[in-house]
Amino acid sequence: MNNTKVIICAHKKVQLPQHPFFLPIQAGAALHDLISEYQPDSEGDNISKKNPHFCELTCHYWAWKNLKDVSVIGLNHYRRYFDFTRKWPQFSADKRFVSTEEFFKQDFVFPDLEMLLKKYDIILPVARHWRVSNTQQYADYHIAKDWEMLRQIIKERHPEYMRSFEKTMDHSNKSVGYNMFITHWKFFDAYSEWLFDILFExxxxxxxxxxxxxxxxxxxxSERLINVFCEHHHLRIKHIPLIMPLDGEHTEYNVSNYRATFRRLMNDVRYHFQVK
Incomplete structure (x- = not known):
């Protein structure tokens, strides 16, 4: 699949895995000195200067507006990658940590994306299961009135999405995060059109x-909104856990599949008892 691009968002020069699919993009390039090995997100149609508030979405936007003849598109971070080697991904924690040295000992390997994306519409990280609804989780960690403004804007500009918004955000405790995905360009294009229309408002x-x-x-x-989009369009999702290479030792934060599954079940139980 030579027309596959998986962008790696990075704001600084770091060691990156090598693969023909990968395209490193410098996030917020308009605000910093350019990194010669990376594609700056400040060329062509771009929102690079918005990076402090839009984060990796400035790279997302650049890819949407400037890449051509791409059939499969994905987004990774320089410290977060899909872990296609993980066994039993449906029981795995959403992420695991490895040292940078260990991560780069082996070449990064993708599965047969062409075959995988015939069975599924989109690859997303493993969902987190909170003890509260996604709406409440946002209010607990961010600013609740901002979330309600987001709700109002969706109601005004895309009312057909309100049922999916309420189902995935108000009445669910499961949510994918990280703004990471691999999908067909047609879904990426539709999602981007919808997403940026909302966020710019x-x-x-x-x-x-x-x-x-x-x-x-x-x-x-936007981390939350991709869940709404997938629900509204009934996309078939393949959940893949993430691998996070970090300098130093962070493996003490890793949890076994058993513990990850138990934690999800317990959070589901707490959530459903609250609802009742």
């Missing part, structure tokens, strides 16, 4: 606050 009505975490508002919203 949110941007007009909700200004980011001066906070290093909460200022990334539009990136946090």
């Amino acid at each position: 949110v941007e007009k009505r909700v200004r980011p606050i001066d906070d290093p975490v909460q200022s990334r508002i539009y990136g946090y919203m």
